[in-house]
Amino acid sequence: MISIAELITARQNEQFELHQRYINPKLGRALQIIGFDKRWARGEGAYLWDEHGERYLDLLAGYSVYNLGRGHPTVKRVIQEMLDLERPNLVKMDCPLLAGLLGEALVQRMPPGLEAVFFANSGAEAVETAVKFARAATRRRRVLYLDHAFHGLTLGALSLNGGKDFRDGFEPLMPGFEMLPMDDLAALERELRKGGVACFIAEPIQGKGVYFPSGDYFPEAQRLCRKYGALFICDEVQVGMGRSGRFLACEHWNLEPDIVTLAKSLGGGYIPVSATICRRDIHEKTFSSLKRCQVHSTTFGQNELAMAAGLATLHVLDEEKLVERAAQTGQKLLDGLNALKARHEMIAEVRGKGLIIGVEFKPFGSLALKAAWATAEAAEKGMFAQLVVMALLRDYHILTQVGGPGVNIIKLLPPLIIGDEEVAQILSAFDAVLSEAANLRGRVWGMSAELVKHALAR
DSSP, rough: OHHHHHHHHHHGOOOOHHHHHHHHHHHHHHHHHOOOOOOOEEEEEEEEEEETTTEEESSSSSHHHHHHTTTOHHHHHHHHHHHHHTTOOOOOSSHHHHHHHHHHHHHHTTTTEEEEEEEEEEEEHHHHHHHHHHHHHHOOOOEEETTTTTSSSHHHHHTTTOHHHTTTSSOOOOTTTEEEEOHHHHHHHHHHSSSSSEEEEEEEOHHHHHHHHHHHHHHHHHHHHHTOOOOEEEEEETTTTTTTTTSSSGGGGGGOSSSEEOOOGGGTSSSHHHHHEHHHHHHHHHHSSGGGGTTTTOOOTOOOOOOOHHHHHHHHHHHTTHHHHHHHHHHHHHHHEEEETOOTTTTEEEEEEEHHHHHEEEOOOSSHHHHHHHHHHHHHHHHHHHHHHHHHHHHEEEEESSSSSHHHHEEEOOTTTTTTHHHHHHHHHHHHHHHHHTTTTHHHTTTHHHHHHHHHHH
16 A cells, blocks of 8 residues: 655655656756755645754745645645545536536626636646637737736747746747737737737736836726727736735726636645636637537546635635735735835835735945946846845745846745734845845855856856
């Protein structure tokens, strides 16, 4: 009889060797260089524990998978209950009850007019579903997206990616996908006026860099899409499910998109699941006849465990008022980080909504520190932010990440369950690391020589 617990105990010291041999040796090496080669033993709530029992505050939350925190007991109990029920799963020639119930629960949380749901497994699948539906509904082929966008890494979703680093090596990508600058309504209208645009897709708050437009860009973009007959898609894969302090981030602009995508934390951190929610007329133009009733499908899209996890997750969000908590706690964290900006000259900007926050850095004023910054940047753009990330992990047991390739931005995506204790911990750690970074002889800059060496070797 196989025992996973015994298998882990017997072979846990082989973790990085196995990845070196069978999975991704480059990733293992990168983690080693930046000091992230930990052997994680346990996760609970907002924290991780390594093999030595040391506790770390997790501000990545699995890239927003763990909005409820790790191992939420309600979701865990519901999944165990589903396993015990031994329900007939994935019959395929079937209309599963739980999929209908989760669809109903999601539609109740949507802006007006969104009434039809398609379930898949990942955010990239949800995005590709949305684009397929838009093309089917409009009989048009062109797709518009924003610079810095990240909508997934499958070939179709990659064709909507505004980051050169992700696209390199995989081109040519899908034809008819065109990038626009953010905050440029004239550019958007110019492309819409040319005709043939099926849809304009945007993250209300971009995951890479935590960028969002100013003023009334989104409401005006929605109006222009209506004017020219293009569909407006809000990709809420990372920023939905309460992360921004609203159930959907598009609510901050009172938007009424034609299609919304959700994923990541919808499965409560246990089961992958995504949802594409659209207007009924869009759905009917895709599944346009009995013969085409399965023209778009995915094998595991309505599996019972995922549907149950989704229902449990929505229950927890409501029961524990986590959307409201994200708004309140996020404001405290934003206010605290902005207060640090007044004390630390290298902070250029703090931006975000709810508990998706970006801290962007700029060069120092002193000549010596400015030279150190320039040397690091010449070797690898965004290196200062990486030094801060490394110091936060090493000295303060806080897990963060750089906000994207080539940017000096740290992105914070904590679980929505954090409170005043964690906010104080984050602010104290940032204050200490940035104070040390103002000293060229401190430990923060002491790590730069090794990083520069590896960057130049590449």
